[in-house]
Amino acid sequence: GAVVSQHPSWVICKSGTSVKIECRSLDFQATTMFWYRQFPKQSLMLMATSNEGSKATYEQGVEKDKFLINHASLTLSTLTVTSAHPEDSSFYICSARSLDRGEDTQYFGPGTRLTVL
Amino acid sequence: AQSVTQLGSHVSVSEGALVLLRCNYSSSVPPYLFWYVQYPNQGLQLLLKYTSAATLVKGINGFEAEFKKSETSFHLTKPSAHMSDAAEYFCAVSRTGGGNKLTFGTGTQLKVEL
Numbered sequence: 001g002a003v004v005s006q007h008p009s010w011v012i013c014k015s016g017t018s019v020k021i022e023c024r025s026l027d028f029q030a031t032t033m034f035w036y037r038q039f040p041k042q043s044l045m046l047m048a049t050s051n052e053g054s055k056a057t058y059e060q061g062v063e064k065d066k067f068l069i070n071h072a073s074l075t076l077s078t079l080t081v082t083s084a085h086p087e088d089s090s091f092y093i094c095s096a097r098s099l100d101r102g103e104d105t106q107y108f109g110p111g112t113r114l115t116v117l
Numbered sequence: 118a119q120s121v122t123q124l125g126s127h128v129s130v131s132e133g134a135l136v137l138l139r140c141n142y143s144s145s146v147p148p149y150l151f152w153y154v155q156y157p158n159q160g161l162q163l164l165l166k167y168t169s170a171a172t173l174v175k176g177i178n179g180f181e182a183e184f185k186k187s188e189t190s191f192h193l194t195k196p197s198a199h200m201s202d203a204a205e206y207f208c209a210v211s212r213t214g215g216g217n218k219l220t221f222g223t224g225t226q227l228k229v230e231l
Contacts, residue, residue: 004160006160032216034218034219042223042224043207043222043224044219045221046219046220049218091158093161095160095161097217099216104214105163105215105216106215106216108153108161108162110158110160111160113158
């Protein structure tokens with residue numbers, strides 16, 4: 001089946017540093033990937049839609065200069081949290097859109113736990 | 118705008134009992150509806166989806182959901198709960214299919230007791 005991986009699975013960083021999170025579709029090509037944020041005991045909130053070869057589309061209230069998204073290939077999207085602060089600590093989940101075999105489905109990665117000290 | 122409301126942030130059932138997780142939606146267009154399950158510190162796994170075909174949708178792990186337009190509901194059920202079903206369940210809605218923007222409900226934590 002369709003598999004999406006994320007790396008790293010968890011990361012701890014100091015306030016003010018930048019952190020890059022990778023999202024890969026392992027066995028299918030994804031022209032579209034999504035980045036979600038999930039606070040403890042809460043639902044997923046869509047941050048941005050990443051399209052291969054073009055700029056990401058950010059949801060209202062999400063700072064594009066703080067959360068940099070790059071979708072350089074059909075199997076890789078990256079989210080960089082710049083100048084991270086403790087309030088950026090969260091669970092970040094990506095998903096990749098599969099159009100293989102006539103389906104139109106998002107497959108989710110296992111998530112990345114970010115802790116900013 | 119689309120939204121989903123999940124009634125009950127926590128549901129507790131006995132092993133072997135019926136599982137019923139409630140989801141009501143709001144949509145100005147015919148919706149696509151989904152149920153996802155999330156285990157601790159993991160991503161989401163699709164249980165089932167409604168895409169305007171049969172109103173009774175069967176998913177993985179013995180779960181099913183029925184789309185009721187008159188009630189704007191898409192409740193998730195399983196006849197007999199298993200300990201391994203304990204997880205967080207999210208209902209979601211989309212305008213144009215599962216590959217596009219999803220709007221999630223607040224989630225329901227299912228606890229299964231012996």
